[in-house]
Amino acid sequence: MEKLNDKWFRLIGIPLIALLGDWIFYDEINRQHGQSFWLDVGVGVIESSLLWTIARFGIIHSRRRFPALNQTRQRIGFQIVWFFVTTALFRFLTSFLYDMTQFWGYHYPPMRYVYNIAAGIFCVIPIAAIYEGIYLYRQWKVTYYEAEELKKINLQTQLESLKEQVKPHFLFNSLNTLQGLVLEDEKQKAVSFIGNLSHVYRYLLQSNEQPLISLERELDFVRSYIDLLKTRFENGLNLLIEIDPVLLDYQLPPLTLQMLVENAVKHNVVSSTRPLTIRIYTDMAYNLIILNNLQQKKTAVPSNKTGLVNISAKYRLMNQPDIVIQQTQFHFQVIVSLLKSETV
Incomplete structure (x- = not known):
């Protein structure tokens, strides 16, 4: 006060x-x-x-x-x-x-x-x-x-997320992957890839219209997003989800998981010989934890940490505990609070 x-x-x-x-x-x-x-x-x-x-x-x-x-x-x-x-x-x-x-x-x-x-x-x-x-x-x-600032951050997050997904190299990689599936006559994989790509874009356009979204919907989206990445990285990328079913109705800012997964893939080596494992789980304090093994690229990737900054700002503006970022020699971890709808 x-x-x-x-x-x-x-x-x-x-x-x-x-x-x-x-x-x-x-x-x-x-x-x-x-x-x-x-x-x-x-x-x-x-x-x-x-x-x-x-x-x-x-x-x-x-x-x-x-x-x-x-x-x-x-x-x-x-x-x-x-x-x-x-x-x-x-x-x-x-x-x-x-x-x-x-x-x-x-x-x-x-x-x-x-x-x-x-x-x-x-x-x-x-x-x-x-x-x-x-x-x-x-x-x-x-x-x-504060409400006006939150609107600006939501809009910024939306624009940044869309920009990240539609920028040329992402489209090139996606279309190149799809072309490879067609040439190899992998029709079933190609259909699945197109479905996941459509799901990703639809979610990006719809979810940013609201300040919070259920954990269940966010996880459903992340599975599609990971499937897109796995088509490209194959066995080089693993996703482990261990969520208490009671917490599936809890909420968090949309695209929180997408930005954290993207951050992990962007800054770490992802290959079949050195697979990147991303684990998403909850604890007894109603926290959502995103953990990945740390195997940073030799050449640092330019980053302004927009994703982490936006997530942190959203939680602060909703008067909720700030996100916790922890890094060791072997792991990188982000902890975010799950919210009941009546707390915001």
Whole structure:
């Protein structure tokens, strides 16, 4: 939670509340008893400062306890109870002190206590409304701009994914593989290859229209994507999927697995003599883990890590745990959280 930066609000608000409070509620009765106006205002400033500090403490505590935009009702409810209880207690004690000492030159009847408590609450309400209004506006502003940024990242991911798939070398490799299957009279493999290619493009076009997609659909797509790659790499590429069936309905940003699989193939040697094995599995903490053996190419492949950056940004903008990237001498691993639909 950000710091409550209200220095100028207090410097202006406290004297203003003291002046208005004295003029509206106490000026007439104090003049009847010969009290100085400036004494009234001076005491009012002291009381207003104390009452403002007490109210401010409640506001800070309520924001720490209920900080989110969807917790506005709880936060306001907490503040209402806090303001009424603390203001009533504070005004009762000050009224009792004035009554016992006859500070203002007269005794306080019971209704005077009620009047003072009501006056204190009347002064606190606009202060609290201004604080909460500013807080809600800032929260709405942050939420709005985060949503806009998420839209931009989704669009960027979509464009990057499409660009990666339609760029010349991918089309050349795909068509070259298909030509080889036809020339070798591998009709069944050619039909399967065309089906997988169609599935890949259809998924790329449809999935990017939504922020989240089920793990089951993402895995179905990745199998088709891997089959395309296996047609090219054959026994050089292996995919192991070990998913708890209970988690298939959980969700993640679309194309997360595709980008991670693509990243593994792009940066590692893939051959029948040195096969690349990609393992996709889940753990007890509802995490999805993508692990591959590390056998980096001798010539580093240029990369701006757009895939990992986009995945990480999406999770952060949804207020979810960031992805975890771990690399050892032999393995490269990425851990992403699986989400229930109601958590986002």
